[in-house]
Amino acid sequence: MDKKEKLEVIKRKVRQRFLFSAFTIALYFSYVLxxxxxxxxxxxxxxxxxxxxxxxxxAALIVVFIILELIFLQINRxxxxxxxxx
Amino acid sequence: MxxxxxxxARIFVLSVVGLLVTQDAGAxxxxxGEVERQPLNPVAITMFLIFVAATxxxxxxxSKRTKSSKDFYTAGGEISGLQNGTAIAGDFMxxxxxxxxxxxxxxxxFDGLVLAIGxxxxxxxxxxxxxxxxxxxxxxxxxxxxxxxxxxxxxxLVAISSTLIVVILYLIAQMVGAGKLIELLxxxxxxxxxxxxxxxxxxxxxxxxxxxTTWVQIIKAVLLMIGVTITAFLVMKEAGFSMDALLAGAADxxxxxxxxxxxxxxxxxxxxxxxIQVSMLFGILGLPHILMRLFTVPTMQEAKKSAFYxxxxxxxxxxxxxxxxxxxxxxxxxxxxxxxSDGKLIGGNNMAAIHLASAVGGDFLTGFMSAxxxxxxxxxxxxxxxxxxxxxxxxxxxxxxCNGKPDPKKELMLTRLTTVVIGVIAVILGILFQxxxxxxxxxxxxxxxxxVNFPILFLSLFWPGLTTRGAIVGALVGLASSxxxxxxxxxxxxxxxxxxxxxxxxxxxxLFTLPLALLVCWVxxxxxxxxxxxxxxxxxxxxxxxxxxxxxxxxxxxxxx
Numbered sequence: 001m002d003k004k005e006k007l008e009v010i011k012r013k014v015r016q017r018f019l020f021s022a023f024t025i026a027l028y029f030s031y032v033l034x035x036x037x038x039x040x041x042x043x044x045x046x047x048x049x050x051x052x053x054x055x056x057x058x059a060a061l062i063v064v065f066i067i068l069e070l071i072f073l074q075i076n077r078x079x080x081x082x083x084x085x086x
Numbered sequence: 087m088x089x090x091x092x093x094x095a096r097i098f099v100l101s102v103v104g105l106l107v108t109q110d111a112g113a114x115x116x117x118x119g120e121v122e123r124q125p126l127n128p129v130a131i132t133m134f135l136i137f138v139a140a141t142x143x144x145x146x147x148x149s150k151r152t153k154s155s156k157d158f159y160t161a162g163g164e165i166s167g168l169q170n171g172t173a174i175a176g177d178f179m180x181x182x183x184x185x186x187x188x189x190x191x192x193x194x195x196f197d198g199l200v201l202a203i204g205x206x207x208x209x210x211x212x213x214x215x216x217x218x219x220x221x222x223x224x225x226x227x228x229x230x231x232x233x234x235x236x237x238x239x240x241x242x243l244v245a246i247s248s249t250l251i252v253v254i255l256y257l258i259a260q261m262v263g264a265g266k267l268i269e270l271l272x273x274x275x276x277x278x279x280x281x282x283x284x285x286x287x288x289x290x291x292x293x294x295x296x297x298x299t300t301w302v303q304i305i306k307a308v309l310l311m312i313g314v315t316i317t318a319f320l321v322m323k324e325a326g327f328s329m330d331a332l333l334a335g336a337a338d339x340x341x342x343x344x345x346x347x348x349x350x351x352x353x354x355x356x357x358x359x360x361x362i363q364v365s366m367l368f369g370i371l372g373l374p375h376i377l378m379r380l381f382t383v384p385t386m387q388e389a390k391k392s393a394f395y396x397x398x399x400x401x402x403x404x405x406x407x408x409x410x411x412x413x414x415x416x417x418x419x420x421x422x423x424x425x426x427s428d429g430k431l432i433g434g435n436n437m438a439a440i441h442l443a444s445a446v447g448g449d450f451l452t453g454f455m456s457a458x459x460x461x462x463x464x465x466x467x468x469x470x471x472x473x474x475x476x477x478x479x480x481x482x483x484x485x486x487x488c489n490g491k492p493d494p495k496k497e498l499m500l501t502r503l504t505t506v507v508i509g510v511i512a513v514i515l516g517i518l519f520q521x522x523x524x525x526x527x528x529x530x531x532x533x534x535x536x537x538v539n540f541p542i543l544f545l546s547l548f549w550p551g552l553t554t555r556g557a558i559v560g561a562l563v564g565l566a567s568s569x570x571x572x573x574x575x576x577x578x579x580x581x582x583x584x585x586x587x588x589x590x591x592x593x594x595x596x597l598f599t600l601p602l603a604l605l606v607c608w609v610x611x612x613x614x615x616x617x618x619x620x621x622x623x624x625x626x627x628x629x630x631x632x633x634x635x636x637x638x639x640x641x642x643x644x645x646x647x
Contacts, residue, residue, distance in 0.1 A: 006631050009634070020210075028367065054196050065209075
């Protein structure tokens, strides 16, 4: 791979990094909704259980973040760019 | 008789929020107020001694393999992704997380989880944004990364200062917390507890360097997760393995009833939540002892795996804390064994997790969890000590004073000497701050890391326009604004200095100081027309391929002067 191709790959990867990060940060700050009137629906219990939307959001965020990481690792399994030793 | 309820001596323990990563007005749930020092706990001490013996054997083994500075700082770069991820989890899942967050849930239910989501969410960003580039651009520390493309003496000095501020403040918070916690859990006098922590950490770090530190952190992480899993299992057994029954039981027994299942018991202001979230997320991304761990693995792929495994373990841990937290509400509030005569939880709210272990697992589980809590402190302090030693011996001595060409033997000797000095300083500061309100000291490292380290690290990795002048002025503004806003905030202005009302309403000002630092970096960089500014910008392009493809990618040598 020549330098120009490498720079193209880098550009694409940076876009991808920023996309994943922005999505994660947006989800993360959705937690603030819990404390606003717009997010008052989160305080309600789900069905007949004592599990509230807020608690479900907390657990869902952790699970979704781990899934996002798995997806990120999966689509970046490029041996050519990941084999360097330091 | 439950050992926790035995009362041999009364002591007055001031706030030990230093142990926590927390927090705000009254919600801290620290080891605070009038509490009782516990009697010597033979189960906890026996288990802890087994842990110490095992880790000392590992340190001896590690010392045989620690022959160079690279061995000392990064364990020779030969730790696997899984091991490193476990060690990162061990470094980060501190007593603050385990005891502090459980205590906060005990106190205020759902609101206690804001710190948990803050602590966890940094890890995906670490993987997406930083892990690979930091690994590729640095050698031993994050200071290497930020100085790679900029004029190294100025930016190194700023980054070293910031590293030392973060490490020392973090260390004070840990040592004071350790002293108080061990006093409570083991019945050891405060000074003995602080000295024990320091002596053990020195034994690990001075001889075994990062290799021993890594294994101490791995063992501790595994023990902590075993302990948390067993406790959570026993709590769920009490609740008939029904999450609904657990939450119903918690709401039935908690004085605030079903309100604890929703937000609003401890916090109401969304801006306050945002300040905590920004400080936690970006603070973690700028913690030097955490970033340093990315250099202990042999390849970029392993660095990314490290961040993923760390997330996985921490995600599991923070989900288990929901069970533990609401378990404390379900099982402790209606049990008088865990309360003092005036109705306070024995040892303060931070003891809720230990009392829960006692309630569901008796003396054995209590002893185990107490020993794990002690081990937790050792693991965190060891990581901080390595990071502080590297800042002095590598960043300052080897790279600045010796211009990157130190005598290897002298550097290693200086590293070990610095480790001992940091250990002694930790003891002195731990004893000096024994009776001080250290809440603000616990908040400061996160805010400083978020407002100084993160902006210069992020911009140096991703913004071609950053110049040395922009980075230095931005970092200094980030540092000054963080310190000033913390001082005029509630924790110092009201709690320490005694004024009636704080001049700034939030304890964690990173929501304001981080954007300010980024803005100043940008303004000072775009207006910088110096020759050096052009060199800095050219260096970014020259290092771009290395940042993605690694140091072996044959990138052009960057200009230094």
